[in-house]
Amino acid sequence: MKSQVAVLRTRPESVVEDYGRLMRLVKYEQALARDRDLVLKLNLSWTKYFPACSSQPWQVDGVVKTLLDDGYDRRRIFPVENKTVVTDPVTGARNNKWLPVL
Structure with a gap:
């Protein structure tokens, strides 16, 4: 599969909603099969919240x-x-406000 940006x-x-638009623009479904488990790797650089260091909620x-x-x-x-x-x-x-999302 060719890389896209x-x-x-x-x-x-x-x-x-714009994250969904981005994902669909690059046809993410061609790379992620619905019939397989999907690991969503979050980025937690520090336990304390620091903007730009961790996955934003x-x-x-x-x-x-x-x-x-x-x-x-x-x-x-x-x-x-x-x-x-x-x-x-x-x-x-908890500190990065992921719990309400997950």
Whole structure:
């Protein structure tokens, strides 16, 4: 599959839906089969919230919402993050506002 890049201008009120638009522009469904488990690797650089260092909640929300809207099975989507010396995934998920999204 050939790599693709998509760019959109967004606004706070449309950013979640714009992630779906981006994903569909690059035809993500051609790379991610619906009949297989999907690991969604979150980026938690620090347990404490630092903008631009971790996956933003609206990014995670946009990706998960798009997957679900497009028929992916919630039971087959596994958001993951690893524990390191500077991160605790449970505390980080709370501090980075991921819990309402996941």
